[in-house]
Amino acid sequence: MHDPIIxxxxxxxxxxxxxxxxxxxxxxxxxxxLVILGRSGCGKSTLLRxxxxxxxxxxxxxxxxxxxxAAAAGEERDGVCKKIGMLFQGGALFNSMxxxxxxxxxxxxxxxxxxxxxxxMTRLKLxxxxxxxxxxxxxAQLSGGMKKRAGLARALAMDPDILLCDEPSxxxxxxxxxxxxxxxxxxxxxFRMTIVVVTHELESVWLIADRIALMHAGRFLFVxxxxxxxxxxxxxVRQFLERQPDPNQxxxxxxxxxxxxxx
Numbered sequence: 001m002h003d004p005i006i007x008x009x010x011x012x013x014x015x016x017x018x019x020x021x022x023x024x025x026x027x028x029x030x031x032x033x034l035v036i037l038g039r040s041g042c043g044k045s046t047l048l049r050x051x052x053x054x055x056x057x058x059x060x061x062x063x064x065x066x067x068x069x070a071a072a073a074g075e076e077r078d079g080v081c082k083k084i085g086m087l088f089q090g091g092a093l094f095n096s097m098x099x100x101x102x103x104x105x106x107x108x109x110x111x112x113x114x115x116x117x118x119x120x121m122t123r124l125k126l127x128x129x130x131x132x133x134x135x136x137x138x139x140a141q142l143s144g145g146m147k148k149r150a151g152l153a154r155a156l157a158m159d160p161d162i163l164l165c166d167e168p169s170x171x172x173x174x175x176x177x178x179x180x181x182x183x184x185x186x187x188x189x190x191f192r193m194t195i196v197v198v199t200h201e202l203e204s205v206w207l208i209a210d211r212i213a214l215m216h217a218g219r220f221l222f223v224x225x226x227x228x229x230x231x232x233x234x235x236x237v238r239q240f241l242e243r244q245p246d247p248n249q250x251x252x253x254x255x256x257x258x259x260x261x262x263x
Contacts, residue, residue, distance in 0.1 A: 004063075005030045005162065005194050006051060011060035011070075013046055013218075020046050021057065022218035030161075033188050033195040035205050037240065038215035044198040045089070047215075048164050051196070052086050053077055064162070082110055085155030087165040091147035093139040099126070099150050100135025106157040125153040129183060145176035152183070163187070165197045169204050181207040202240065205229075214240070 006028035013021040021043045028034050036044050049055040050062050053069045062069040067080045093102045104122045107113055113121070126135055129149040139147060148168060155163060168184060169177035185208045188195050197208060205212060205226070212229045214222040216236050222229065229237060238244070 002030045004028055005065060006196075007061070007063040008047075008051075009061040009063070011047075011050065011062065012058045013043070013050070013055075014058045020218055021050075023060070024215075024218070024220050026213060026220060026223065028194060028196060030194050031188075031192045032210040033185070033197065033208050034211050034213060035209035036196065036198045036213045036215055037200065037202075037205060039200060042215045043218045044215055045166050048086070048166055048196065048198055051162075052084050052164055053081050082158055083161045085158065085160035085163045087148070087152050087155045087163070087168055089167040089170060091139075091151035093147060093150055093154075095139050097139075098135060099131065099137050099139065099142070102139070102150060103135070103154045103157055106154065110158065121157070122153075125156050126150070128156065128187075129153045143176075145172050145180065148172065148180055149183070152180075156187070159191075161193060163193050163195045165195065167199055168197060169199065169201055174203075177201070178203070178207070184208050 004027035008024060008026040011021055011024045012019065036047065038044050046055065050057050051064065051069065053072070057070050060070060064080050064084070067076055069077065069080065072080070093099070094105075097105070100119075100122050103125055104118050107118045107121060122135060123132070126132060129152050131146065131149050131153060134142075134146070134150070139150070142150060152168075165184060169180050172180065181204045184195060184197065187193065188208075195208075197204070199205065209226055211223065211225060213220050214229070214237060221236050222232055222234055224232075230241065232238075
C-alpha cells in the first residue's frame with residue numbers, strides 16, 4: 001500500500017467550551033475515494049476545512065503531502081493549497097461573476113497564464129462537468145445541480161491531486177444527486193485523484209466509496225471498506241444502515257414518535 005497522502009494525528013477542535021473534534025487519527029491514501037459519513041453537526045465539515053487550511057485546529061497535526069497544515073504558513077502552505085480542490089456544500093459561487101469567471105478565478109489568482117489560455121482551460125473544465133456553453137451564464141440562472149457542477153469545475157481548475165467535497169448531493173433531487181455521484185466517481189477514475197467526500201447520504205456512499213469513515217460526536221468509530229461497514233455490529237453503524245431514530249432525541253420528538261406508533 002502507498003504511504004498516506006493525508007495523515008491526521010491527535011486532532012482536536014473547540015468552539016469556546018464545546019469540543020467538536022475529539023482527538024482523531026486518520027490516514028487517507030493516494031487515488032482513493034474516502035467517504036466521511038456521519039450525522040449533521042458531528043464535525044465532518046470542520047475536518048475538511050482543517051485539511052484545506054481554511055481553519056486551524058485547537059491541537060494536533062494534519063500532514064498533507066508531509067506539510068503540516070495546522071502549522072504551515074506562507075509559500076509552504078500556499079503550495080499545498082494549490083493542489084487541493086474544494087467543492088463547498090452550496091457551490092459557493094460568486095453571484096456577481098459569470099460561471100466562466102468563477103471557474104477562471106483560481107487560474108487568474110495563482111498562475112501567470114495568458115488570458116486566452118485561461119479561457120480555453122475554463123471551457124475544458126466546464127465541458128468536463130457537463131456545462132459546455134454555460135460560461136456566460138450568471139449563477140442565478142443555474143439550477144441547484146448546475147451550481148454544484150460549476151463549483152466542481154472551479155475546484156478542478158488547478159488540476160488538483162486532492163479533491164474535497166462537502167455534501168455534494170445535498171439538497172438535490174435524487175436523479176440530479178446520482179448524476180453528481182457518478183461524475184465524482186468518473187473524475188477519480190479518469191484523473192486518479194484522492195477524493196474525500198463528506199455526506200450523510202447512504203446512496204452516495206455505495207456509489208463512490210472505496211473506504212468509509214463513520215464520524216460520531218467528534219470521533220471516528222469505524223474506518224473500513226463497504227463490505228466491512230455493512231457487516232459491522234457497532235450500534236452507530238446499524239443505526240445508519242437501518243435508518244433507526246436516535247434514542248437520545250429530544251423529549252418532544254419522542255412523544256410525537258409515540259403518538260405515531262399508537263396509530
